[in-house]
Amino acid sequence: MDVSSKMGLVYLSQDIEELWNEWQIRSLMLLGLLLQIILTILGEQRKYTVGLGDFLWLAYLSSDSVAIFSLGILARSVANTTNPNLIPVFWAPLLLVHIGGPGTISAYSMHELDKLLINHLLQLVTRVGVVGYVLFRLRENAFMLVAIPIFISGMIKYGERIWVFKRNKESNNLSQQPFAKRPCIPSEDLISLTDSSSEVSYLHEAHLLFKTSKMLFQNLDLVNLDQRITYDLVSEKNAEEAFQLTEIELGLKYDRLYSKVATVSWPRFIIRSVTFLSSIFALVSFSIMIKSKSVYSKNDRIISYVLLSGVVCLESYSIIGHLFSDWTMIWLIRLEKTFPNLYTTRCFSLLLSFSRKRKRWSRLMGQHNLISALSKKPVNKLRKKYFPGNWNIHSRVDADKDLKELIFKQVMHKRSRYERLRYERSKNYPDTSDFPVLLKLLEERGCNSLQSKGCFHELGWSVDDAEFSHSLLTWHIATHVCYIDDSRKNGFVNYQNCAMSRSLSNYMLYLLVQCPNMLAIELSGTRYTDTRIHLHRLLFIRNAHKEAENHIPMDKLDALSFPKAQVKAFFYELLQSPSTMLKEIREQEEEKSAQSPSTMLKEIREQEEEKSAQSPSTMVKQIREQEEEKSALLDGCRLAMSLQSSELQDGWPNEKKWEMISEVWVEMLMYAASHSRWKEHADALGRGGELLTHVCILMAHLGLSKQCRPPALSKQLDEYFPGPVVSGNEV
Structure with a gap:
């Protein structure tokens, strides 16, 4: 190889290195935004879509890694450069927003709920510290006005993610608390909705079932009061209605476990408003300031617009998704006393109808045939x-309508047999528990x-x-x-x-x-x-x-x-x-x-040659x-x-x-x-959910579960209920 060829390769390698040094942080920032878009959309869809697991898992793991790597590059660049305007100052807080994650997915799997809380707390301190260091180094930058609201939004989103982990961990430890044997459904929730629409009743009834399912998922026995309520709610329904209740209930459970969408309250409304207004303020401030001070290159200005616009769009998508969620509908239902005419409005009726018909699991059954x-x-x-x-x-x-009817018919038949066997046993052994009868049927x-x-x-x-x-x-x-x-x-x-x-x-x-x-x-x-x-x-x-x-x-x-x-x-x-x-x-x-x-x-x-050393x-x-x-x-x-x-x-x-x-x-x-x-x-x-889960929780609500221990005497249950509590559409 002659000298000219060698010099050409040297210049080429230098050009590639300069191009990489110039675009590595920019490409990583765009990649981080793309991953956030993917997680926002697919994080919600995996509730009712199968086949997203591997792709979503890759995006979930890559999101944090890309954000952390980018944050390290930013910190190093700020420490080594003499030009503080080389990189937009608000890119570092944007990475904190990315690390906080979208509202549709806070956890990918169950093991994260118990194992990652301490890890995320430590990461919060270190990552906020790095972002604070970058902002301190660029404190005299004129664009700090854009960086501060983004930093506040990032802190809120990351803190919200940690709060979700903490809430679920405490919920999983409920069995160790002294009030674990109390009824899950407060007496004030047993309100009558006979004058309300069926959509209102369904959401309220599904929420009552959700409260009892928390005990089931924690392997705790249901108290007799809750058993009576859930039985009365489900037994009066037909097959399609009963499975619809379990679908809404398990949809609420999915939101509680895997997303930040949970109970709606005024504090959460204020927090969501702060993050949304912060992103809007940052975008508007950047647009105004960039016209008077063009300190950044054209590429950086374009990328900054894309990043800030992406944050605004993701926040808007999150708010819209939250507004149309089951949790918001349940929150609005509770405002009946404050706004008595809310149920009669056409807009609210349409929202409730849409909410009831929305898919909350795949409604599919996997098929494997040996032959x-x-x-x-x-x-x-x-x-x-x-x-x-x-x-x-x-x-x-x-899992079509006919199959649901067949399953529901068989479950109700087993429940009727259980009632008959309990009655026969109570005549012969009045002071003994009916639990052995239940175990035999199961x-x-x-x-x-x-x-x-x-x-x-x-x-x-x-x-x-x-x-x-x-x-x-x-x-x-x-x-x-x-x-x-x-x-x-x-x-x-x-x-x-x-x-x-x-x-x-x-x-x-x-x-x-x-x-x-x-x-x-x-x-x-x-x-x-x-x-x-x-x-x-x-x-x-x-x-x-x-x-x-x-x-x-x-x-x-x-x-x-x-x-x-x-x-x-x-x-x-x-x-x-x-x-x-x-x-x-x-x-x-x-x-x-x-x-x-x-x-x-x-x-x-x-x-198994690889196991030859056994x-x-x-x-x-x-x-x-x-x-x-x-x-x-x-x-x-x-x-x-x-x-x-x-x-x-x-x-x-x-x-x-x-x-x-x-x-x-x-x-x-x-x-x-x-x-x-x-x-x-x-x-x-x-x-995407499994039919087996719906059958399992349906049986539990009808008293066909090992966690539904019957009382020794049927009269003991009547002591809690002097009269019927739930009938038809009453809650």
Whole structure:
């Protein structure tokens, strides 16, 4: 390379370095504003939109990092430069506004509520100190008039974020407080709204339910007073109305956990007005001063306008969103005594109608089908391990009106059975608690539906004698096989119960695979994996290598996919020759379970080379766990054959079979809801929501929860209520 070329590279590198030094802080400031816009918009949308998790998480983490990095560059530039007008003085307080975050998202996940409070308090001191240092260095700058209101706004927003963390942490520690056993609903809130519109009643009733749900999410028992109120509120509603109440209630819970939008009060109104007027004042002051003193470059003036205008727009968006939130509507409802004519105004009626119809969760159910997954392209191992995402979700379907009616009908039926059993127990054991009756009902996962249809003797083994995950997989396989068989029959109509059974079956398997923590059940082994590998092994041997040995490495089996025609052919043959196919499935299962420990140890080592350094005791434990695993494929096929058998269908319409299957799935859904943990439900609120959460809180409001302990005597409840408290639209 000649001398001229070397000199050209040197000049080029110097130009690049000068360009970077000039634009690094400017580009970071614009990037910070962009991240704030993304968080403001998506922070609200993730309440009712699925699939935003990874992108929003990246923006959430990047926002603070970009702001802190920019603040460090500003502090260094101010300390080293002799020209105090090189960088606009108000850029540093703008970064404090960015660190405070938008109102729509204060926390990304539940663990932040407990772990980040002290961290944010320390960060407040250090970051305010750095901003104060920058302002002190540029104290003689003429544009300090612009910087001061922005600094005040930033302090308020950051302090508001810390207050949200502190409020939620104190709320989570309510179980340690002496008043935890008091009723959650004050007597002054039990006001009559019979003369008000239905929209007013719904918001007020949902807010009353929200107050009791705080005890539920903290794993505290509801007092009898609250149980009576919530039961009267929900039991008088139809399915659509009851689920709408839970939707509004959980929307309020989401706002309380993950955003700064909470109870509206005059102090919060004043604070919001101060931040908004501060941003307006800063923009106007900058516009006036820049005309008389052009101390900044053209690029800096343009960027400053963009940044200040962005702050004003974000503040305006936040205020508008707050004005149209459920919290503002509830606050206005409480002003009835002050403004008695407020309810009759046309504008307020339109706001209430809009608020009631607004989405507060995705209203979607994730779908995962074990058999359909056989035909899908396998997912890369690295993506499974490091980017779990939604690769287990095949699709999402609506939780429609018919499904809600089916669930609500089953929940109310369980509640009526509970009342009847409580009455019978009170006659025989008048001085004992009814809690054992409730626990027994909550343990049902399909047996009552089978008994009501007279099928428990033939099919009870599938729900009573198996671990829950095994029972779930058994019914999932049977549901799909029954659908395959019925689809081939002439005159088969895809009944509404059939469609609901399939969507619930796929939804429950989605929870088992994608959200196992929500089920909160001690799952023995890996039933799902064992069942999938069992089916893979059968299809591989039958269709690809009939002469191959059965001991195929599991990693190879897991990476296989099969054409839909081969998968259908397998189950068609099962339906045509059930005894032959069931025997083959049983032999394949027994052959796998009969593998010697040495063979299984070798297979584990081949599959997981990265775990080769494990101790012998750990490896032996793995072997024992695998020996205890059991595929649900055989039981699922047996159950399908029983459901499709002529003995079971003799004089029994096909539609009635699907009605029973749908009821079994609703019972399994209720069983999962009654055994789930509230912390997992709170996490699910930030992912678009889950149907399981709505079923869980609906059951709790109707007294079907372990946190709804009944009194020993029914008369004890009447001591709190001399008469009815809530009826119809009364609150």
